[in-house]
Amino acid sequence: MTDDDVLSEVGPRLRRLRRQRGVTLAALAELTGISVSTLSRLESGGRRPSLELLLPIARAHRVPLDELVGAPPVEDPRVRLPTFERGGVVFQPLTLQTGPLQAYRMTIPADSPRSEPSPQTHEGYEWLYVLSGRLRVVLAEHDFTMRAGEAAEFDTRLPHWFGRADDRPVEMLSLFGKQGEKMHVRAAPKGRSA
Numbered sequence: 001m002t003d004d005d006v007l008s009e010v011g012p013r014l015r016r017l018r019r020q021r022g023v024t025l026a027a028l029a030e031l032t033g034i035s036v037s038t039l040s041r042l043e044s045g046g047r048r049p050s051l052e053l054l055l056p057i058a059r060a061h062r063v064p065l066d067e068l069v070g071a072p073p074v075e076d077p078r079v080r081l082p083t084f085e086r087g088g089v090v091f092q093p094l095t096l097q098t099g100p101l102q103a104y105r106m107t108i109p110a111d112s113p114r115s116e117p118s119p120q121t122h123e124g125y126e127w128l129y130v131l132s133g134r135l136r137v138v139l140a141e142h143d144f145t146m147r148a149g150e151a152a153e154f155d156t157r158l159p160h161w162f163g164r165a166d167d168r169p170v171e172m173l174s175l176f177g178k179q180g181e182k183m184h185v186r187a188a189p190k191g192r193s194a
Helices: 002-018 025-032 036-044 049-063 066-068
Strands: 084-086 089-093 100-110 124-132 135-138 142-147 151-155 160-164 170-177
Touching: 002 036, 025 036, 025 084, 036 049, 049 066, 066 142, 100 160, 124 135, 124 142, 135 151, 135 170, 142 170
Parallel strands: none
Antiparallel strands: 084 089, 089 100, 100 170, 124 151, 124 170, 135 142, 135 160
16 A cells, blocks of 8 residues: 555545544544544545544544554564474474574473483583573583572583473573674672672
């Protein structure tokens, strides 16, 4: 639909709205300060709509300007990327394009078979942030539990594994990067706020 098509629909839309509200041209002219003849020409398409004319009309009818102009609806802003399961973990990609850094929302369901650590290694770097639940992490000689709000970062060439620390599901955000693409979380020492 062209701009001219959109503008040609404004007049009939104004007339319909005014009639639905039971308002006369004279009453609308009094409310808006726009002459009856200008309002009549707007409705018939003899006058091109402008912002200076449409704003007072929208105010008088108490409707958004979009309703007068017939603006296209706003598209659904939610990102709906396909999820996949690998090794008992459900991955939901959060990045649309391929590149050196990928973001995922990961869920380890309560019924996930991941119970015994089996550390793996691969090229790259990883950053984890626990959203909910308790995450058991085995990283080289370390074996620890992370809670909601905690983050970890590590070189994935170190043997690593993570899974549920208990019977409840775990949700986390993860950023995977190529070797050297390190993300740093700065934390204040214990007892001091950042």
